[in-house]
């Protein structure tokens with residue numbers, strides 16, 4: 310994802326607007342795969358302040374993830390506001406200054422976009438607010454059907470043990 314700033318470099322202080330929409334490859338986070346099911350849309354205002362660029366805007370997409378309770382894949386809308394700075398410095402310097410580096414008259418937005426998604430992607434989510442999850446004893450998806458163990462009183466600690474015994478028998 311790139312933003313051409315040749316014009317703005319010559320006109321410090323002039324605010325420009327842009328909307329960029331691009332498909333992005335999945336990102337890996339702690340063994341989890343974050344899949345963007347819709348193109349990432351970045352809507353932004355930006356200007357050159359004589360030293361570097363300031364970008365303010367909003368990022369929108371949709372993220373596919375696994376339900377924390379039942380493990381089903383589902384899609385959730387994702388949006389985050391941002392305010393970032395790009396300076397003509399090396400990558401190491403940019404890290405120290407908490408900004409993004411650029412060279413020439415093009416800002417490469419990929420790292421900024423990836424950081425925003427990785428830092429703000431929800432770690433937990435439910436496929437629906439009242440997801441019943443999986444039976445802890447036999448693994449049946451309780452949204453779809455009831456299993457034999459769930460007919461027992463849930464407060465009875467032996468119910469879970471009985472389910473476990475049945476699981477062991479299957480081996």
Ligand SMILES: [Zn+2]
Pocket residue numbers: 376377378379380381435436437440441442
């Ligand atoms: Zn679920």
Ligand SMILES: [Zn+2]
Pocket residue numbers: 444445446447448449456457458459472
């Ligand atoms: Zn069960």
